[in-house]
Amino acid sequence: MTFDKLGLSQPVLQALDLKGYNTPTPIQAQAIPPVLEGRDLLGIAQTGTGKTAAFMLPSIDRLREAGRQTPFKSCRMLVLAPTRELAGQIAQSAKDYGALAGLKVQSIVGGTSVNKDRNKLHRGTDILVATPGRLLDLIDQKAFGLGSVEILVLDEADQMLDLGFIHALRKISQLVPDDRQTLFFSATMPKQIKELVGKYCREPVHVSVTPESTTAERIDQYLFMVQQDEKQTLLEMILRGRHPVPGKIERVLVFTRTKHGADRVVKKLAQAGVPANAIHGNKSQPQRERALSEFRSAKTPVLVATDVAARGIDIPGVSHVVNYELPNVPEQYVHRIGRTARAGADGIAIAFCAEDERAYLKDIRKTTDAEFDRLPLPDNFRAVVEGVGPTKPAPRPPHQRVAVKPRGEGRPASGEQRKSNAKHSHRTGRPRIGEGRGGEGDSARPRRRRRRSGRGGRG
Numbered sequence: 001m002t003f004d005k006l007g008l009s010q011p012v013l014q015a016l017d018l019k020g021y022n023t024p025t026p027i028q029a030q031a032i033p034p035v036l037e038g039r040d041l042l043g044i045a046q047t048g049t050g051k052t053a054a055f056m057l058p059s060i061d062r063l064r065e066a067g068r069q070t071p072f073k074s075c076r077m078l079v080l081a082p083t084r085e086l087a088g089q090i091a092q093s094a095k096d097y098g099a100l101a102g103l104k105v106q107s108i109v110g111g112t113s114v115n116k117d118r119n120k121l122h123r124g125t126d127i128l129v130a131t132p133g134r135l136l137d138l139i140d141q142k143a144f145g146l147g148s149v150e151i152l153v154l155d156e157a158d159q160m161l162d163l164g165f166i167h168a169l170r171k172i173s174q175l176v177p178d179d180r181q182t183l184f185f186s187a188t189m190p191k192q193i194k195e196l197v198g199k200y201c202r203e204p205v206h207v208s209v210t211p212e213s214t215t216a217e218r219i220d221q222y223l224f225m226v227q228q229d230e231k232q233t234l235l236e237m238i239l240r241g242r243h244p245v246p247g248k249i250e251r252v253l254v255f256t257r258t259k260h261g262a263d264r265v266v267k268k269l270a271q272a273g274v275p276a277n278a279i280h281g282n283k284s285q286p287q288r289e290r291a292l293s294e295f296r297s298a299k300t301p302v303l304v305a306t307d308v309a310a311r312g313i314d315i316p317g318v319s320h321v322v323n324y325e326l327p328n329v330p331e332q333y334v335h336r337i338g339r340t341a342r343a344g345a346d347g348i349a350i351a352f353c354a355e356d357e358r359a360y361l362k363d364i365r366k367t368t369d370a371e372f373d374r375l376p377l378p379d380n381f382r383a384v385v386e387g388v389g390p391t392k393p394a395p396r397p398p399h400q401r402v403a404v405k406p407r408g409e410g411r412p413a414s415g416e417q418r419k420s421n422a423k424h425s426h427r428t429g430r431p432r433i434g435e436g437r438g439g440e441g442d443s444a445r446p447r448r449r450r451r452r453s454g455r456g457g458r459g
């Protein structure tokens with residue numbers, strides 16, 4: 001299958017050529033033809049599947065074909081995304097793919113100057129990528145309207161719901177013209193999303209590239225049973241190459257449930273001489289951008305993130321995802337580990353499970369069909385934790401001090417060795433003891449599940 005068989009125009013095909021994309025991903029092959037026909041679409045797809053191009057490429061062609069003028073203080077295509085990072089990436093893709101189509105692309109996100117956004121949208125734009133909160137701010141100020149929208153895209157709709165954008169989405173649905181085309185993407189399909197699909201879409205074509213809530217196939221998943229107060233030591237040992245976890249460690253994305261948790265891990269890693277950055281909702285936009293760029297360039301190849309902040313980050317080469325704390329919403333596990341094994345690469349996901357997280361583990365297994373290979377703790381682990389062992393191992397040459405280097409430090413990379421580390425497939429769990437919502441909350445305590453009523457943050 002090649003892109004030119006899908007009915008895309010020459011300018012778009014040329015832009016793809018420039019990007020070096022030769023073969024459509026499965027979601028692109030399935031979604032592009034019906035979107036070109038003007039059908040509504042419901043796409044069930046995880047990040048990393050190429051879904052941005054799946055909706056952007058045919059939309060660019062539809063906009064070109066319709067040939068309308070850029071509307072004053074409005075847009076022709078509106079893409080809603082949950083986070084600033086995702087919005088930025090989508091806008092960049094739109095610019096790349098639409099480079100030769102002569103379409104104007106803008107993005108607006110929370111955390112930046114609203115006046116600047118007002119000014120830049122005054123003359124309107126063809127494509128607008130926005131987080132829902134900032135868009136509504138501008139609409140409330142009468143600085144922008146949605147009356148000219150021909151194509152509406154909701155990307156990562158389940159995440160927008162998790163972030164408390166339900167009211168914003170309902171409001172936006174009343175402001176867009178009825179005769180628009182709607183492209184709706186979500187990685188998971190809980191009940192509330194189905195309701196939203198009913199509100200937004202008309203007889204959508206269903207396209208699904210991964211069965212609902214299953215974990216990505218190319219990711220090897222490993223599990224450590226470890227006490228909560230031992231997790232930091234274990235993480236440090238892994239990052240410093242003192243525990244031979246499978247795979248060559250290149251860039252490690254570490255997930256915590258809370259913002260404070262992320263900061264704490266980073267601080268302690270720094271004390272242990274392992275440079276890391278945190279990314280979460282309390283970080284300013286410049287801080288987030290710096291953390292991401294240092295991660296991308298492998299200058300600081302350890303990034304500690306909360307679920308919300310990490311959603312939408314597209315970084316090639318994440319070799320390992322560490323679930324330092326298990327997510328209390330099982331679907332988040334799918335999103336987290338989807339950050340590794342992108343664009344055809346294999347990935348490794350490592351979960352740390354403490355005694356009081358067994359219920360989460362059970363939920364994850366049940367909901368996502370995740371298969372874990374259990375890894376043993378290092379031989380000297382207790383001694384290190386209790387400070388009676390070699391907590392301060394013999395100094396290494398400076399260039400070896402941080403184990404997380406682009407070329408790793410003698411870790412087993414072969415499948416053989418991986419498996420020898422992971423003999424005991426492990427299935428434990430006990431009745432559910434409580435759940436809460438994931439995301440940017442600040443309490444590490446398990447809470448009752450309130451997935452949809454959480455933080456009403458505006459992006």
Ligand code: AMP
Pocket residue numbers: 020021022023024025028046047048049050051052053314342343
């Ligand atoms: P997405 O799921 O849209 O975030 O895309 C995941 C990554 O795959 C991005 O880095 C894209 O640039 C890349 N990508 C998308 N489509 C293709 C393709 N057909 N061939 C190669 N890479 C692609």
